[in-house]
Amino acid sequence: MFEVGVIEEAGAAEVALDPVRARLLQLLAEPHSATGLAAIVGLPRQKVNYHLKTLEAHGLVELVEERRKGNVTERVLRATAASFVISPIALAAVQPDPARSPDRLSARWLLALAARLVKETGQLISGAAKAGKPVATFALDGTVRFASAADRAAFAQELTAAVTELVSRYHDEQAPGGREHRVIVAIHPSIRNAESSGTESKGS
Template identity: 90%
Template sequence: MFEVGVIEEAGAAEVALDPIRARLLALLAEPHSATSLAAIVGLPRQKVNYHLKTLESHGLVELVEERRKGNVTERVLRATAASFVISPAALAAVQPDPSRSPDKLSARWLLAVAARLVKEVGQLITGAARAGKPVATFTLDGTVRFASAADRAAFAQELTAAVTALVSRYHDESAPGGRDHRVIVAVHPSIKPRADQAQTEIAAQTETRES
């Protein structure tokens, strides 16, 4: 089982977003049969089995083992990942396009870039899995607390200069056998766990006043 699975097909996204199937997916982080799941969710085994077959047909769950009980064969299933993200590729007609309105100070442009990141890394993971090869990636994730909006702006300027210098040093347009790598650096206000909509709006209003 993977830690994170990427849903790239519209049909699989529709299936995963169904409330009952989403709950079954969460429970299937551990192996279960239709019978054991039915007892947990309070639904008839036949109905649970129908949902499981639908999830399995879209590659969201997989067979772990089959147990023979008398004249019945019990299928034990598990989710193919502990959690899932839906790629913008599943909404091809309306997926964000960061090239349409690039604006380094726009939160919506950041969202469009992040969506492209999910799409591209998802495609890399899928392709690498088929080829049996790893994906070469590197990730930094941290938090910085700014004393003021002015400090935040100064940080952004210094970060831009540092990254630009680093890219200039290592970028080789004519390198034989070289491969382009996308570099994304983002800074945004952090949100505390279980923050509700009101907290999010307050954070946004505070950012607006400081700016």
């Protein structure tokens, strides 16, 4: 089972977004049978089995083993990934395109870049899985606390200069057998939730 699975098919996305099936996918991070799941979610086994077959048909769950109990064969399934992300490919007609309005200061442009990152990384993972090869990637994730908006702007300028210098140093348009790599650097305000802030949220 993978840590993250990418859903690229519209039908699979529709199936995964159903509340009951999403709950089953969550539970199937660990192997379960239809009978065991029915007891947890409070639904008839036949209905749970129907949902499981639908999930399996779209490659979201897989067979782990079959157990023989008397005259009945019990199928034990698990999700193909511990979590899932839906690629913009699943909504091909309306997927974001960063090239339409490139604005480095626009949060919506950043969102379009993130969507493209999900799409292209998903395609790389799918292609590498078929070829039986790993994907060469690298990422940084960190936090910086700015004292002022002016400091944030200065940081962005210095970061832009540093990345531009690195790209200029290593980019070789004429390198035989070379392969282009996408470079994305982003800055956005952190979102503080109840867990990260150490406080409890109160419902209205």
